[in-house]
Structures are given as structure tokens and as C-alpha cells.
Amino acid sequence: MDSYLPKQTINLGEYTAAYAVLGEGEPIIFLHGFFGDGWTLRPIMEQLRSNYCCIGLDLLGFGDSSKPNIRYLIDHQVGFLKTFLAKKQIQKFYLVGYSYGAWVAAAYAISLVNSHSRQTQQDRDNLLGMTLIAPAGIRDDKFVGRYNHLKPLLWDTKLVDLALNAIAPLSNLTGKQQAFQGIRQARMELVRQPAAKSLLCDRLKPEDAVDTVENQIHCINTPTLVIAGGADRHIPLWHSQTYAERIPNAKLEIIPGADHDLVQTHSWEIVCLLQQCWELKIGSRESGVGNG
Secondary structure, rough: OOOOOOEEEEEEOOEEEEEEEOOOOOEEEEEEEOOOOOOOOOHHHHHHHOOEEEEEEEEOOOOOOOOEEEEEEHHHHHHHHHHHHOOOOOOEEEOOOOOHHHHHHHHHHHHHHHOOHHHHHHHHHHHEEEEEEOOOOOOOHHHHHHHHHHHHHHOOOOOOHHHHHHHHHHHHHHHHHHHHHHHHHHHHHHHHHHHHHHHHHOOOOHHOOOOOOOOOOOOOOOOEEEEEOOOOOOOOOHHHHHHHHHOOOOEEEEEEEOOOOOOHHHHHHHHHHHHHHHHHHHHHHHHOOOOO
């Protein structure tokens, strides 16, 4: 794999979007997950670049895109994506979202149904298909307890960093280096990426889940593939099953043994599923069958 290429940037007016590009052809927009950026899905992008123009977008508040001091809601990301697509004049594209990015992708597809403007109709026609990988975005009241251990990492004080530095030698002595490095990396990302910090800070209680999509996904009419990791310890399988059951004609594929990092560890299997799905769709178009 080549070294990472520099990201490109585009002025969206209020914000700046950074994005990574690999390949040429029909566009695929990739939306990364929590703590990620436009290169998170590079293992998949690399395997599709010979046939597609793969664009990994840094979502608002992540990577090298603008980081405004706001309470980050999914609607902000949907608006950011829409403006990016319009500024880049991207037409007839596929959308692939991973984890948090899949949540954004689903919300984007919902927004295309909820508006009846001429521009929205054009946007709806442009979205050829959507793939949701280990998708977040389903209300789960267990989320609060699941991430309690990260709360101290949200504190806006250097005392947290001093404490982490102080206990680093202890982690080496107790054989907990890997777990400690995970905690330290999470702290670094929460400081560097305000959207990730906002997502945790603003959703510490069940009633804070104001923008989950489980009650709206039934209206999505975009051909949708849902891919879940059979051993995902972060996004429960029932979240993916909810997407697949409620989105009309959606297809669910489960990769056995795959954890939440499946875009890194099982990229070949994901690419095979994407190609199978899209080749069938392209064949249907060529034979004159409509997309619905």
C-alpha cells in the first residue's frame, strides 16, 4: 500500500471540507466512524480504486475538516455532506458509511424522502445505492453505561494527561500496555476531534438520544446493504438487524468472527459483498429494470 496521499480541501462557505481521493470512475463516498477520518476505510478504497473514484470525506469536526464549537448533531453532518456533494457537483454516486458514518448516511437518505423540492428529487436520483457497515444510530439505552469509563477522558483539564503519564509505567509492569494505549489514544482523539467529544458529552443520558433514526428508516427507498460483524463488541448485532428489517428491501450480510474493526480486518470480504450487490444493480439497470 502506498503512503497516504495528501487530502484535498474545498471551501463550503461556512466550513471547509477535507477529503481523500483514490481512483477514477463512478463515485463512491465513504463516511468514517467515531474517532476516524477520510482514510479510515482506505483498505476498502484501495481494492475498489480500479473501477471507482473513492472519496473519503472528513466529517464536520473530524480529521482536517472544520471544527466549529457547536453541539454536534447528525443534522449538521447531513447538511455538511449535502453541501460537499453540491460544491463538488457529484452525481450518480454510491454511499458507504461505517459506524457513526453509517448513521450519517442513513440520516442523509431519510432527508431525501422528507423533502419534495426539485433539488431533493435530483439528489434522490443521484444516490444509486447505500451500504451501512456496523451502523450506529439506533437508540440503545445501554450506550450510557457502556461508555462510562470514558467520562474522565472528557474533562477539559491537563490533569487528565498528567495522570495518564504518571500511570504509564504501571501499565508496563502489569502487562496492560495495550489497554492503556487504547485509553491514551481515546484521550488524544477526544481532544483533537470535537465532534467525538460532543457525541459523548451530549449523550450521557438515555433522553439525550434525540437524533437516532430507528423510527424513520422505514421511509428510506434507496437500495441498501447492511454489513455486520458477527463478533462486534461495540455495535450489537440487533442494531444492524433493525436497519435491515425496517428499511424496505434491505439486505443483511453478517461476516462471521468480525469485530468492530472489520473495515480493517475483513476489507476483502466487504469488497466482495459490495461488488456483488452493485453488479446486480448495474445489470438490472442495463436490462431496463428500474431502481424503484
